Amino acid sequence: MSGLLACLVICLLWKTSASADRRLMWMIASLYLMEIPAAGIVYFNPHRPSNIWYYNLVLTGVYAAYISRYSVLFIEKKLAQTSRVLALLFIVAHIMNMQFGQQMKMLCTNTLVPANIVLAILAFLHLREQVQRLTEHPLYQFSTWFSISTFVYFTGTVPIIAVLNYWSAENIELADKLYIINDVLNVFYFLLIIAGLIWTKIKQTYSTS
């Protein structure tokens, strides 16, 4: 629901948003939209785990997009270049993992967990950079809210993703409960994004009027 609400807010604010913010909004919307085909796959093929291959493929793009987005958000050139290299490294490592490592039958957590940590670190570094800029209030910019939600979400989901494969094989009931925790974090993520979208829009309108 929160994802759908976030997408609705994105649609409402799309026209009045800056192009840099639009790219972030599109990425956030894609995080929700990717769940629709996943649900469709499960609907047509209820045999577990029917949609893991799909997640492995889509998450390659999602994680790479998130990591490489920081190359645009960072002001410091070194950090921007590093995030570009990390995105490339992730794509290569994840494809290798899908092909030769954990393969398509299970979620490729060996690359997704490090990617989660990398994203949390990048979000933290971006937040630090935003906070150090004293000329503008960081919370009046949507990129700050994007990094706040990314930092919280990708930090929180590390332990869940790390044990997901093990418990999917060992105890499917427990694995389902882990998905619930992940959903709760997802709700938290989208709520932060909605708050950021509305807050920055209010502040921008207030400052221009």
Added chain:
Amino acid sequence: MDKNQTDILYFLIITTSLLVFFSVLVINLLLVSRNRKLRHINEMHRLQVLQEKELANVRLEVTETTLREVAADLHDDTGQLLTVAIMQLNRLSKNAPDETVEQALHAVRSGLDSVRNISRILNSDYLRSFGLKTALQRLKERLEKGGKLHLRYDLDDDLVWSDPSLELHAFRIIQELVSNTIKHAEATEINIQLNMMEDKISMYYTDNGKGLPDDPGRPAAPGAGLLNIEQRVKYMGGQIIPLQEAHRGFHLKFLFPTGLNKKEST
């Protein structure tokens, strides 16, 4: 689900919650440190402004004291000497009436008037007692003695300075501007207008001289006089507003508060 698995689930929930909690804490710490840094910068800036104001205040006080001393010396020493000279010339004129002595007597009397006028203009106590209008009248008389430059002033009747020291600063600014007009403008007329605007006083100063040089290649470096004006305006908490020059000459607008902001000036 057995107890062991339930424990693992709880452990995972607690770990995730802790991680989320710590990430929120980190964000909060970042924002708090930013606020602290901003507060520190603001405090430093406030102290710097205070220090600058204090320095300007001291400098202005020293200037006023020096001017007061010069005024006192002019009045007591030079004035006395000229009075004695007048008395002696009077005696000489009575004993042996002569046109040259009469001319000398007239010249010395004019000199004494001029010295008294200058000493009054320089003396801040005099200005404080008699106000800006009288001081401007003295200045006008002094300027127009030369015959080349005419000064016109127009002051609102309801002009009220809640702090008399500001009136003195306004007059010193006018003196500085007049001095610049005399030195650089080759003007024949100066107009000064002071109006009351709610809680502010606006002052227009115009002359019909050459105006400011409009050579774009030459940066307008302010001289000591202009710096002095800027300093006084800053101390008063006022504003200098350059005006678009519709006609030839120098045009400047000032906005002064009627009183000093005690919080800022102390």
